[in-house]
Amino acid sequence: MSEAFTTSTARNIFYGGTMFFLLVFLALTYQTEQVIPKRDKREMLADPMVVAGKKLWETNNCIGCHTLLGEGAYFAPELGNVVKRLGSKEAVMGFIQSRPAEGIPGRRSMPQFNFTEQQLKEIAAFLDYVGQIDAAKWPPNIQG
Amino acid sequence: MQYKSQAVAKPYFIAAIALFVAQILFGLIMGLQYVWGDFLFPHIPFNVARMVHTNALIVWLLMGFMGAAYYLIPEEAETELHSPGLAIAMFWIFLVAAGLTVVGYLTVPYASLAKMTGNDLLPTMGREFLEQPLITKVGIVIVALAFLFNISMTVLKGRKTSIATVLLIGLWGLAVLFLFSFYNPHNVVRDKFYWWWVVHLWVEGVWELILGAILAFVLIKVTGVDREVIEKWLYVIITLTLVSGILGTGHHYYWIGTPESWQLIGSVFSALEPIPFFGMTLFAFNMVNRRRREHPNKAATLWALGTGVMAFLGAGVWGFLHTLSPVNYYTHGTQITAAHGHMAFYGAYVMAVLTMISYAMPLMRGRAANSNKAQVVEMWSFWLMTIAIVFITLFLTAAGILQVWLQRVSDSPLPFMVAQDQVSLFYWMREWSGVVFLIGLVVYIWSFFIPGEEKAA
Numbered sequence: 001m002s003e004a005f006t007t008s009t010a011r012n013i014f015y016g017g018t019m020f021f022l023l024v025f026l027a028l029t030y031q032t033e034q035v036i037p038k039r040d041k042r043e044m045l046a047d048p049m050v051v052a053g054k055k056l057w058e059t060n061n062c063i064g065c066h067t068l069l070g071e072g073a074y075f076a077p078e079l080g081n082v083v084k085r086l087g088s089k090e091a092v093m094g095f096i097q098s099r100p101a102e103g104i105p106g107r108r109s110m111p112q113f114n115f116t117e118q119q120l121k122e123i124a125a126f127l128d129y130v131g132q133i134d135a136a137k138w139p140p141n142i143q144g
Numbered sequence: 145m146q147y148k149s150q151a152v153a154k155p156y157f158i159a160a161i162a163l164f165v166a167q168i169l170f171g172l173i174m175g176l177q178y179v180w181g182d183f184l185f186p187h188i189p190f191n192v193a194r195m196v197h198t199n200a201l202i203v204w205l206l207m208g209f210m211g212a213a214y215y216l217i218p219e220e221a222e223t224e225l226h227s228p229g230l231a232i233a234m235f236w237i238f239l240v241a242a243g244l245t246v247v248g249y250l251t252v253p254y255a256s257l258a259k260m261t262g263n264d265l266l267p268t269m270g271r272e273f274l275e276q277p278l279i280t281k282v283g284i285v286i287v288a289l290a291f292l293f294n295i296s297m298t299v300l301k302g303r304k305t306s307i308a309t310v311l312l313i314g315l316w317g318l319a320v321l322f323l324f325s326f327y328n329p330h331n332v333v334r335d336k337f338y339w340w341w342v343v344h345l346w347v348e349g350v351w352e353l354i355l356g357a358i359l360a361f362v363l364i365k366v367t368g369v370d371r372e373v374i375e376k377w378l379y380v381i382i383t384l385t386l387v388s389g390i391l392g393t394g395h396h397y398y399w400i401g402t403p404e405s406w407q408l409i410g411s412v413f414s415a416l417e418p419i420p421f422f423g424m425t426l427f428a429f430n431m432v433n434r435r436r437r438e439h440p441n442k443a444a445t446l447w448a449l450g451t452g453v454m455a456f457l458g459a460g461v462w463g464f465l466h467t468l469s470p471v472n473y474y475t476h477g478t479q480i481t482a483a484h485g486h487m488a489f490y491g492a493y494v495m496a497v498l499t500m501i502s503y504a505m506p507l508m509r510g511r512a513a514n515s516n517k518a519q520v521v522e523m524w525s526f527w528l529m530t531i532a533i534v535f536i537t538l539f540l541t542a543a544g545i546l547q548v549w550l551q552r553v554s555d556s557p558l559p560f561m562v563a564q565d566q567v568s569l570f571y572w573m574r575e576w577s578g579v580v581f582l583i584g585l586v587v588y589i590w591s592f593f594i595p596g597e598e599k600a601a
Contacts, residue, residue, distance in 0.1 A: 007306065007372055010379035018386045025390045028409065032337065035403045040333035051330050058270025058328075059258040064191025069400045070477030071336065072272055075178070075190045077560035078477060101186065108181035108561070111189050113255075130332055136407070138399035140474060143557045 039134035053126025056119055065110070067144075069135055075108065078144025083131045085142050089124035096120060145507045147218040149225035154508050155235050156211030157501045161589065163204035163242065164494075168582050170197040175575040179568050188250065195249050195275045201489065202273065203242045206284075208497030209318075209354050210238075210291055213311060215504045216361050217295045221302025226294050234287045234294075241283040245276055267328055271339055274325045281325060288319040306375040307357050307364075310382060314353030321345050333401035340396045347488075348389040348417060348459075355496045356382050356424070359451060362503045363428065366445050368436035377431075381423045388416035395467045399476055407469035414467040418460030421492075428452030441506060441513035443522040447499035450530060454491025462487050462537065474552050479544030479567075487537040490529075498588075511596045518594035525591060528584030535577040543570035 044050050057063075065076040077085075086092050097120060101112040115123065145151065173193045176183050184193075218225050225231060248257045254270070261277035263269045268278055276284070292315060299308050324341045360378045364371055394410025397403075428449050439445065462484040466475040475481070502522065506514045513519065550563040558566070 005376070007376045007379065010376050010383070011306065014379045014383040014386075017383050018390075021387055021390045025393065028391075028394075028406075029337075032397075032402055032406075033334075036333055036401060039403070040331055040401045042331050045330050054330055054332070055267055058267060059255045059263060061191045061195065061254040061270050061275060063270065063272045064194050064254075064275070065189075067477040068332075069336065071396075071400070072477070073191065073194055074477065074479055074482055075174075075194075103182040103185040105182060106180065108177070108190070108564075109185065111186055133333060133401040135399045135401055136404050138473060138476065140552045141557045143551050143559055143563075 041129060041132045041134075044129045044132065047125060047129075049122045049125035050129045052119075053122035053124070053129075056115075056123050057126055060113055068130060069133070070138065076110065078139060079127055080130050080133075080135065081139060081142065081144055083124070083128045085144065089121075089128055092124045092127060093120040096123065145504075145510075147224050149228040149231075150215045150218050150504075151508055152225065152228050152231040152235070153211040153215035153504060155232070156207050156214065157505060159235070159239050160204040160207040160211060160497060161501070163200045163207065165585060165589075166246070167197055167200035167204065168578075168585055170194075170200065172575070172578050172582060175571070175578050178564075178571040179575065192249055192254070195254075196246055198273055199245065199249075199275065200242075203238075205493050205497060207238065208493075208500065209315065209358075210234075212354075212358050212497065212500040212504075213291070213295050213315060215500070215508075216311065216358070217298050217308060218302075220305045220308040220361070221299050223298060223302035226297035226301070230290055230294050234290045237283065238287045241280050241287075245280045248277065249275075266326065268326055271325075271328065271335070273343060274339070284322065285319070288322065292316060292319055305371070306378060307360050310353050310360075310378060311357035314350045314357060317350030317353070318346060321350065336400045337397065337402060340393055344393045344396055345390070347493075348392055349386060351493060352385045352389065352420065353382050355451075355455070355492055356385070358496050358500050359424065359428065359448060362444060362448050362499050363431045365503060366439040366441060366448065367431045367434065368439075369431045369434055374431060377423075377427045381420050381427060384416075384420035384423055388413050388419060392417050392467075395469075395472065398469050398472055411468045415464060417467070418456065418464050421456040421460035425452035425456045439513070441503060441519070443514070443519040443526070444499060444503035446523055446526055447495060447502045450526060451491065451495040451499055454487065454495055454530060454533075456491070458484070458487030458489070458491035458533075458537070462541075465541075474548050475544065478547050478551075479540045480548065481544075483537045483540035483544055486540065487533055490533045495530075505592070506596060509596065514591070514596045515594060518591050518596060521587060521594055522591040525584045525588035528587060529581055530584075532577050532581035532584055536574050536581065539570045539574040539577060543567040543574070546570070 063072040065073050067074065067078045069080040082092055083089055086095060096115065099110045099112045103109040170193045173184060173188065174190060174197055177190050214225060214231055257277060258269050261279050263278055266278055268281060269275055296312060299312060321342050324338050327338055329335050356378050360374050364374050391409055392414035394406040395414040397406035397410060429452065432445060432449060466472050466480050466484065506512065546567045547563050550558045550566055551560060
């Protein structure tokens with residue numbers, strides 16, 4: 001690099017450039033917060049079942065195998081659209097409930113979590129809420 | 145080694161390598177579970193193995209960064225570390241916290257672990273990579289603050305070089321951004337949005353500053369090129385990193401309920417993200433070509449060059465592969481992401497830490513470089529692990545392309561598990577590549593036990 005371009009020039013460009021793009025990022029964050037109420041179905045969070053379901057989702061580490069809106073682990077199916085894929089919240093509950101405790105020989109199987117009826121309803125309510133978020137038409141099809 | 149207190153880096157490096165072994169062993173368990181579904185089920189379900197695999201990686205890289213900083217800062221600041229005792233105390237706190245967390249993952253159901261560790265007070269657990277119990281997270285913050293206090297005080301009383309400044313900015317950024325791990329809104333869109341402030345702004349932001357500083361430090365030492373030249377390169381690279389990387393966060397905001405304007409912003413800026421990595425490759429090769437001395441530590445030079453190349457391939461090329469929103473629409477959340485993640489973490493961060501260890505460890509053991517034989521073995525481990533990760537990445541990419549086709553593109557899309565069965569051949573090949581990686585790691589550790597030459601540093 002030429003002599004005219006000194007280390008202190010480079011340093012100034014670093015600080016200036018970083019500050020500029022950081023401010024742009026914060027502005028876009030503000031704008032995002034303004035727009036997402038139309039997309040994120042936050043009114044469904046008024047239902048305590050949904051909130052309780054999110055906590056169950058977290059404390060059982062569901063993200064350790066599944067993706068949710070494409071984020072998570074890639075060992076088990078996408079669950080953002082699982083209520084649609086299985087047809088109903090009841091079908092989701094039935095699936096979770098029916099997992100054999102000892103697994104399936106040679107195959108991947110979801111653990112048996114021994115959820116109560118109430119907990120199953122809460123998880124299904126949470127997944128139903130996530131399924132209604134406007135995720136820009138993702139996933140491409142029902143298979144997730 | 146010029147300053148006695150630099151030696152505090154040694155336990156950090158040793159613990160980092162031990163956790164590296166744990167990470168790889170659990171990686172092999174997960175890889176096997178991909179094709180032998182009930183392997184170790186229900187005792188170590190996949191999600192538990194994955195937590196150990198990813199959390200061990202994060203913690204050992206943090207250990208490596210801290211060790212690197214404790215070694216590098218006194219030499220850059222030309223003064224002893226502010227408090228070597230504090231550094232050692234923090235080491236033990238960090239190691240015990242990490243150890244207990246792993247034991248917790250493996251012995252207690254995750255839901256019980258959450259209950260036992262106060263997750264009800266402030267629910268932060270159960271989000272990808274941030275699965276640690278609340279007390280572990282608090283422990284990480286305490287360790288990080290004590291660490292930052294220690295190295296910042298050292299820089300304040302000593303010489304202030306650009307390398308030290310960049311390293312400090314990177315490390316302070318790391319600690320500040322980690323605070324977002326305590327923010328967990330009920331709203332899934334906002335939860336995901338701010339979760340990326342930890343994850344993306346770490347690995348595609350501030351961590352790259354740490355990586356750049358480590359690379360610059362080692363390159364000065366092994367090539368003898370003027371500091372002025374190296375620091376100029378460093379600033380150019382990290383400018384490109386943050387100019388592209390901050391708005392590049394947008395490539396995670398395509399399909400999580402955030403506004404669709406992010407598709408354009410994320411695509412444009414993340415398409416620029418390979419440039420700083422390419423800069424790093426040029427930087428490493430240029431400096432080595434212009435070297436003014438023949439440093440006896442050839443292995444460290446090899447790791448430094450390898451970091452440049454593999455970071456560019458893994459983070460740059462494999463990142464670009466699926467970063468444009470029309471492509472990502474199909475590849476989001478598939479094995480393509482896993483392929484990128486593996487080579488990017490190895491190429492950028494694993495190799496950067498191993499570069500530093502390779503350079504500093506012989507000096508801390510009282511010699512300028514290891515014996516020729518030890519270096520040859522270390523270089524064998526370099527090639528074994530690097531080639532293994534290339535194949536892991538290629539097989540996962542093949543699996544990912546097939547998965548995308550079968551599950552998302554073809555006329556009759558297959559259900560997830562049916563598509564998984566179709567690609568199992570590639571999971572087997574990935575697992576065998578993983579075995580080669582483990583062999584490389586064993587060879588790497590072996591290289592430390594080959595006697596060094598009796599040549600004083």
